[in-house]
Amino acid sequence: MKKKTFEEVMKESPVTYEIYANMVDDGNRYEISDGVLExxxxxxxxxxxxxxxxxxxILNVSCRSEFIIVPSPIDVILSNTEVRQPDIVMIHRSRISIISKRGIKGAPDLVVxxxxxxxxxxxxxQKRSIYAKYHVPEYWIVDPSNFTLEQYVLVGDRYELADVYAEDDTILSKTVPCSSFSMNEIVRNLPVTPEMLE
Incomplete structure (x- = not known):
């Protein structure tokens, strides 16, 4: 199959994973949202x-014996027309079958x-709605502007905000019980002050 450029793919409707996977690599990162290339x-x-x-x-130290932990870029193929690239993906080792040559085919246990x-x-x-729709059990949103972590847990078909962690609050998870750290542990070794990054 001839590889298509971004401009050629944008004319496709819907954009499927096969079309996306056969794009010319132009150095950019894309996701597919409901059949639309973004x-x-x-x-x-x-x-x-x-x-x-x-x-x-930190997660590798405490969780690697139970979970596969993968940073972006990695394709999480939720459906043929829904492909995401979370910053961090965690998959329990009992579900290793969802890992394929091209990426992760199905819902990981946790996305960040x-x-x-x-x-x-x-x-x-948008992503909170999508991850819930495809039954990702837990979703963390980390906000570097105030060093907080919002923890969303799937209840039925939608997420509920379970907690908001900051500073020395210990981040705990029923989905990922090996997790036990704080935002201060994450930023403690930041080589520059947060003000320098504004």
Missing amino acids: LTSPSPMFIHQYICHEMQV EITSEHSRRRDKV
């Missing part, structure tokens, strides 16, 4: 990447999105 935010800022890395390190001014609305409204 360019993700500009390259992540330093604080975004730092928090993502630190969270992955680290917001930015460009993605805040998409993360808190």
Whole structure:
């Protein structure tokens, strides 16, 4: 199959995972939202990447024996017309069968999105709705502007806000019981002051 450019794919309706997977690699990151190709935010800022890395390190220490922990970019293929790239994905080792050559086919146990001014609305409204629709059991939204973590837990077909963690609050999860850390642990070793990043 001939690889298509972004412009060619934008003319497709709906955009399916097969079309997306056969795009020319132009260096950008995309997601598919209900059959529509979307360019993700500009390259992540330093604080975004730092928090993502630190969270992955901490989760690996306590959870790697039970969970596969994967940072973005990784395709989470929720359906043929819904493909997302969360910042961190956790999959229980008993569900390793959802990992494929191309990405993750189905709902992970937990997804993490680290917001930015460009993605805040998409993360808190659109993605929250999508992850609930496809039955991702737990969703964390980390906000670097105030160093908080919002924990959403699936109840039926929708998320309920279980807790908001800040500073030394210990982040606990029934979905990921090995998790036990605080936002202060994440930002403790930040090499610059938060003010320098504004």
